Amino acid sequence: MSGRPxxxxxxxxxxxxxxxxxxxxxxxxVRTLLTRWLNAGHEQPTPEDWKSMQADALENAxxxxxxxxxxxxxxxxxxxxxxxxxxxxxxxxxxxMEEHARAYGRAPDSPWLLxxxxxxxxxxxxFAHLTAAVPEPDAAAVEAQFQSRPHLxxxxxxxxxxxxxxxxxxxxxxxxxxxxxxxSRLAAGASFEEFAARxxxxxxxxxxxxxxxxxxxxxxxxxxxxxALQPGGVSDVIEVAGAYYLFRMRSLTPxxxxxxxxxxxxxxxALWDQAKNEEIGRKVDEWRAAAEIEKLPEPPPPPPWCxxxxxxxxxxxxxxxxxxxxxxxxxxxxxxxxxxxxxxxMPWNKKYQRFEMPINNKYRxxxxxx
Numbered sequence: 560m561s562g563r564p565x566x567x568x569x570x571x572x573x574x575x576x577x578x579x580x581x582x583x584x585x586x587x588x589v590r591t592l593l594t595r596w597l598n599a600g601h602e603q604p605t606p607e608d609w610k611s612m613q614a615d616a617l618e619n620a621x622x623x624x625x626x627x628x629x630x631x632x633x634x635x636x637x638x639x640x641x642x643x644x645x646x647x648x649x650x651x652x653x654x655x656m657e658e659h660a661r662a663y664g665r666a667p668d669s670p671w672l673l674x675x676x677x678x679x680x681x682x683x684x685x686f687a688h689l690t691a692a693v694p695e696p697d698a699a700a701v702e703a704q705f706q707s708r709p710h711l712x713x714x715x716x717x718x719x720x721x722x723x724x725x726x727x728x729x730x731x732x733x734x735x736x737x738x739x740x741x742x743s744r745l746a747a748g749a750s751f752e753e754f755a756a757r758x759x760x761x762x763x764x765x766x767x768x769x770x771x772x773x774x775x776x777x778x779x780x781x782x783x784x785x786x787a788l789q790p791g792g793v794s795d796v797i798e799v800a801g802a803y804y805l806f807r808m809r810s811l812t813p814x815x816x817x818x819x820x821x822x823x824x825x826x827x828x829a830l831w832d833q834a835k836n837e838e839i840g841r842k843v844d845e846w847r848a849a850a851e852i853e854k855l856p857e858p859p860p861p862p863p864w865c866x867x868x869x870x871x872x873x874x875x876x877x878x879x880x881x882x883x884x885x886x887x888x889x890x891x892x893x894x895x896x897x898x899x900x901x902x903x904x905m906p907w908n909k910k911y912q913r914f915e916m917p918i919n920n921k922y923r924x925x926x927x928x929x
Contacts, residue, residue, distance in 0.1 A: 568664045572617065574853040575624045583663055584623060588616035597779075617854070622843050625850055627678055629842075630685040637684075642677035649676060689842055690835040696827055702819070704826050710817040714776040717809040718785055719751055719769040724760045724802040731803075738796045738805050745793050751807045760802075769807070776814075781806075 568586065571579035592612045596604060604612065650656040660667040663675070721741065723734045741754045755769025764771070776786045784794045785806050794806040 572855055573621050574851075574855070575621055576628060576851050578624055578628065580620050580624050584620040585616050587663075588619040588623070589613070591619075592616055621852060621854075622847065623682075625846055626682055626685065626843065629846060630678075630681040633688065634681050634684050637677045637680045639673075639677075641680055642673050645680050646673055646676035649679075686835070686839060690838050693831070693834050693838050696830040696834070700830055701823050701827050704830060705819050705822055710822045712815050712817050712821075714786060714814040715773050715812045716776070716785055716790075718771045718774045719755060719807040719809060720764065720771040721751075721755050721758050721769055721805040722761055722764060722802055723758060727801075734803050735796060735798075738803050742793060742796060742805060745807075751793065771806075786811075 568581065568583035570582045572582050572585055573580040589612060592615060593604075596608075596612075650659040653659045653662065656667045656672075660669060660672060663672070665671050721738060723738060725731050725734045737758065741749075741758060745751055745754065752768040756765055759765045759769060774782060774785055776782050780797065780799050781804065784797050784804070785808055788794060788806070788808040790808050790811050792808055794804070797804050
């Protein structure tokens with residue numbers, strides 16, 4: 560049994576025209592906002608950032624329910640076969656049906672998952688209906704956007720990796736020591752590919768002998784470790800989101816200016832998406848002005864040990880760095896101060912003396928626990 564507080568994901572946080580806005584929808588919106596934050600290259604959010612995200616996530620969840628209400632009125636019902644195909648794609652994109660269901664606190668065979676996939680399709684069809692008359696940007700608008708700022712192709716590297724994912728019940732110290740020993744052997748001339756084929760816990764990386772493909776220098780912890788290397792170099796063992804990584808840079812392509820021809824399709828699509836979003840926003844403002852919206856009182860704050868103060872519960876000790884046998888000091892975490900309820904647990908980064916958000920580096924999304 561976990562020492563973390565259990566969260567009622569279906570508890571209502573607001574009502575829109577009498578329909579409840581469930582907490583899981585706010586959590587989903589937080590995940591979306593955090594993903595955008597990370598992909599924009601920002602540092603770890605401050606407490607003020609978290610408060611702003613909380614408010615934005617609640618407003619987005621309210622508008623999500625409002626849009627779904629309009630979709631039920633304006634759009635036809637989604638056939639079950641289409642909903643099942645969408646659910647399968649969602650599951651594949653998030654690592655399988657069990658992982659997809661876990662993200663929403665559901666059983667893998669829950670009918671709720673199919674209903675959720677159906678709602679997503681219905682919303683997409685509503686968006687297409689609302690934006691059908693939005694014109695595509697012309698060449699002059701695309702050219703002006705291209706000229707407004709430099710456009711650089713990022714620094715890129717061909718990378719091989721050994722990634723050892725550690726289940727919660729497994730010995731993390733043993734996994735760390737295994738990769739540390741492998742690194743010593745590699746420094747003595749052993750083959751990285753042979754170790755990758757043997758030690759990787761991910762079957763694709765074992766089959767590919769560690770070939771991770773091309774990695775952009777996007778400022779993530781993984782990129783920081785890789786781009787600190789020279790071609791042919793091997794990184795230190797690093798820990799990210801409960802897994803241990805060892806990287807080898809095979810080649811490096813420097814950043815370079817991009818041509819108009821390279822940028823134009825993406826710029827055109829971005830401008831078009833912006834115009835479509837503005838049109839949807841205008842409709843949402845109209846519907847929201849006519850809607851009855853009730854925000855429910857916040858639940859009581861989490862107990863002190865979840866907020867970073869007081870004595871930690873026996874089953875929820877302070878995070879321990881794998882290289883140290885001693886617990887790290889209990890430091891207040893802005894994530895665990897996040898209200899209305901704590902939805903994240905973040906490990907302590909000893910190097911930078913701070914809590915850091917666990918990230919799924921394959922999908923570039925925050926790992927929300929709770």
